[in-house]
Amino acid sequence: MRAPPFPLLLCVGLLLAPLVVRAQPAAATPLAELSVASLQLPAQEDPAWEHRREAIAQLLATLQPDVITVQQVLQEGRRNPACWLASRLRYSCDFITADPPSQAQRHGSAMLSRLRVEEDGVTLLHPPGRYSAAGMMRVAVGEGQVNIYVARLRPEPDTAASRQHQANDLMTWIAATSDGHPSLVAGDFAASSSDVVRGMPGFQPARRNPSARVEKPGAGNGNIDSHGLDVLFQVKSFSGKRQQRIELPVEGDMPVLPLGVMAVLRLQAPAG
Template sequence: MTRAGLRVAVVIACLWPLACTHAPRPAAATDAPGLRVVTLNLYHDRDHWDRRRPLVIDGLRTLDADVIALQEVLQKAGLRNQAEDIGAALGYAVHFVSTDPPGQEHRYGNALLSRRPVLARSEARLQPLDDSRTVAHLRIDVQGHAVDVFNTHLHWTDDGAAIRARQLDDVLAHVDRHDAGASVLVGDFNAEADAPELQALARAGFVDVPAALEPAANLRTTLNPHYFERGRRIDHVFARGARLRPLATRRVLDAAADDGTWPSDHFGVLAGFRIGH
């Protein structure tokens, strides 16, 4: 661990004493309200979406998350908007954002799905505009507690750290405009949590939830080795706010069906929180 990483770990230990477990559990009736968030890069319609679709829908239904964040969501001729399709199957409200104009047949972007009441929603485009990147936001009501959830997908090339840093500045500016005191920021950042371009998150008060909870070893990569030669954890869950207490995190949607079909080229990440005053 770097000295910077050690300092972050010490801050985490001081600010958030955590009960570390590897699987979120439903809150008991006497517990504070709970929140479950899952993030997944859908891999748009590549590699037989018709076979992957039921794996994604059934897997998300089993996870029973309050909020689902999806990246690489696609709609085009002959393909219903994937987020709206999944939301309809699961009974979730859908907030899809794209740099492609509304009404255009082909649209690509990110989405947030919620089964909790939606109090507010927003979105922003990230610079440079020709990179087609966005941040989506929902403020949801969790048993009387307002929580802001943000979803993004940053630039993908290995040598694009400066672009990701610029985009993350835009994300954090949008978060600051809409943060009501308890925020979860998730998505595909295309960089590991200790990458230099992501250090602005720690400076803004965000904690890398899986790292804070010392998760199971299988979360060392969120890239599916069936598609990628090098494993990396680039799909993240960050949180800030004294009212949010992370309880657990684990990798999900990480198994192939009997016929060898995988849900996606990325694995999903599920995080559970307790919400207090």
């Protein structure tokens, strides 16, 4: 009996060889970004508001922040400057205050959003004062959710102990309401930059070298060495992409009008 020809054995061996398929790497999903502005608008009775509010609305319509927070809002009647601005930009508006609706003048802050708001809330920081109500808004960002808190850590009286008490209240509230979502705080901070970071561990200011900008005494910004308006973000959840001041340029006999800052943040990739 003759053995099969050698070429036939070689062909059978080739047919039985396993096929190796190499998987192509999946395209990386771009990380979601979030832009947040922390502002203080001119008072409603200030001529600068009457003459420049349209320019303010146009500037913010160009910048298109996802969320705008406004400090030191005074509401008389049913409308305040922040919610007027929201109506022009077609944003939602939440007025954050501890004052009862029956009060003629109500003091607080405002949160404006062009993103879908999933949840919101209000708490009171101690010691209480005209602007000691803090607010929270949970918005949809990409396929996830982000908590945005607004607070003015300038207690009355403004002492280091009172500021730390308010910071502790805020951190406790964040821990109780964040539900594991990335969180940031847009606010006005009376302490120095190092004290702000020390009082709110895990959070980092978006504004670089804020101590280089000296606040003007009498401008309603508190202490000369205060940190000022900024956005603090959780280092574990965000990376700062860029930040910029928001201001109106000189117009005729009207000087530069500083409004605040805007931070553009990139969400970190989830662990694993």
